[in-house]
Amino acid sequence: MGESTVGGPRPLVTDPFGAEPALAPLRDAAWDGDWPAVRAFFEGIPTDEAPGVENLSLAAALLAGVERTEWFLEKAVKDWPADPLPRTLLAERYVHLGLRARGRGPAENVRWDAARQCHDWLCKAELLLIEVCAEEPAYVPAWTTRLSTARGLGLGQSEARRRYDRLAEHHPHHVHAQSQLLRQLSPEWGGSWEAAHGFAEECVSAAPQGSHAGVLVAEAHLEHWAALDGAEAEEYLRSTTVRDELRRAARVSVLHPDHHRDWRWTDSHSAFALAFSLGGHVGDSAPHFAALCDTVSESYWRTVPDWRTRFTEYRTAAAQAKL
Incomplete structure (x- = not known):
């Protein structure tokens, strides 16, 4: 995955116009x-x-x-x-x-x-x-x-x-509008994490299975993680509660049999790949990295220091987990 037959690894595709x-x-x-x-x-x-x-x-x-x-x-x-x-x-x-x-x-x-x-x-x-x-x-x-x-x-x-x-x-x-409101509902903009996570789950429950709504759960957890510091941030995405919520969201959205790839595919898989990787859930990240291959949404991953290297490392670990 992501390997070139000559000249080493292929560069990542971060331009959404190039991805689609x-x-x-x-x-x-x-x-x-x-x-x-x-x-x-x-x-x-x-x-x-x-x-x-x-x-x-x-x-x-x-x-x-x-x-x-x-x-x-x-x-x-x-x-x-x-x-x-x-x-x-x-x-x-x-x-x-x-x-x-x-x-x-x-x-x-x-x-x-x-x-x-x-x-x-x-x-x-x-x-x-x-x-x-x-x-x-x-x-x-x-x-x-x-x-x-x-x-x-x-x-x-x-x-x-x-x-x-x-x-x-x-x-x-x-989903694009829901993502905008989700940010508004976070503490940074006068809301609360309870409101943000609740809205994300509400959207997923109401949406048809196979839609992109599940990404809202990943976005809410990534926003929450980014607001934390030190050990608290490190442990947040490792929690089994968060992991299970991410799994459910992925299952009913981009991993559902009724899901059809459209122009949001890079964003959705990038969000899940990042959330699972930061939480150490390598096996759960594998199908999202497999879908992405050399493509990635920078808007999610740039929050991680040296994100290109980290993406490649996480992707390699996910590929090995599938073997």
Whole structure:
């Protein structure tokens, strides 16, 4: 696994556009500043079923990470003022720019000027999204992005939940939106671990088996682990209670016979592989590493020091455990 016949191990694929070939046309259109091609890509995503709505929000988030896209998205907003898509995509880009300006880490460690820049970008995004949601109350991608602005602007638990409830009226098992609310429910944003873990389990119980909802359990435990220090952090994911919750979540989601691979596959398997590996549950991590091979979602693994080396080491251990 992950070995090359010549030249040693293959490099890890961390670019989500490289991990999922179907997304490559979106990246190419963004690089070219080609709005008609970007719009055609999103219009080609079937939204009459749940996976399509999920893919729509995921693609919007990925587009937001492509550099210098705001210039042609701003032009698209001017040229198509009644269309919710360009405004939502531009808002996603503004959120990305705001969070990048803020940087990582707790609020008390963020510089004043960085916090101000973040606030300004998020306000610009929120103004666009307010318009879209007023005109198109069932437009799920806009409500999903408004969960990010609610958290970043410090609008509180009740407002975030209100936005999620509006979204859930139209799409009750939207994992990308649930992941956003899950972060809001953590202590860092005024919630509690009881609320975060409870919400994750609630989503898994309500979702169809074989969906990606199980990843929310892994995300909640990884967030909880990251908030701990020293021996407490080391022991947290090793607990049999946490292990069993992760096992159940994996079984009813990405390891379920009804599961079908879609654009979230790298994120879901990366989260489970990381949680099981950090907990020392090598055998449980094996099917997730087998699915990932040389692909990994950096958004989860970068929380681990020297994460590329650790990923390779954990993957090797998982492969040996299968023998």
